[in-house]
Amino acid sequence: MLHIVLAATLNVVIRDFSYTPMALTVRAGDTVHFVNRDSEAHTVTVQGGKIDSGGLDTGDAWSYRFTRPGKYAYFCSLHPYMRGTIVVRP
Ligand SMILES: [Cu+2]
Incomplete structure (x- = not known):
C-alpha cells in the first residue's frame, strides 16, 4: 500500500495569558489551529501584521496554514x- 504523508494540523492552546506550546516547529503546508481557552479575549498577530486572527473570545478558534x-x-x-x-x- 502506498504511503502518503499528508499535511498535519497542530494545536496551540491559549490559556493563562500564554500560548502553549510557546514555540512550535511545523512543515510547510501544515495548519496550526489556535484555540482560546482563557477567560480573556486574545489575538494571534504575526509581527508585520499580514497574518492576524483578529479578536478571539473565550472558546473561539482560528486556523492558519503556513506555506x-x-x-x-x-x-x-x-x-x-x-x-x-x-x-x-521546508
Ligand atoms: Cu491577549
Whole structure:
C-alpha cells in the first residue's frame, strides 16, 4: 500500500495569558489551529501584521496554514507581552 504523508494540523492552546506550546516547529503546508481557552479575549498577530486572527473570545478558534518556510514571531495585540513562535521548515 502506498504511503502518503499528508499535511498535519497542530494545536496551540491559549490559556493563562500564554500560548502553549510557546514555540512550535511545523512543515510547510501544515495548519496550526489556535484555540482560546482563557477567560480573556486574545489575538494571534504575526509581527508585520499580514497574518492576524483578529479578536478571539473565550472558546473561539482560528486556523492558519503556513506555506512559506521561515520564522514567524507572533504576539497578542491586546496583551503584547504574550509571545510565541512558529518555525516553518521546508
Ligand atoms: Cu491577549
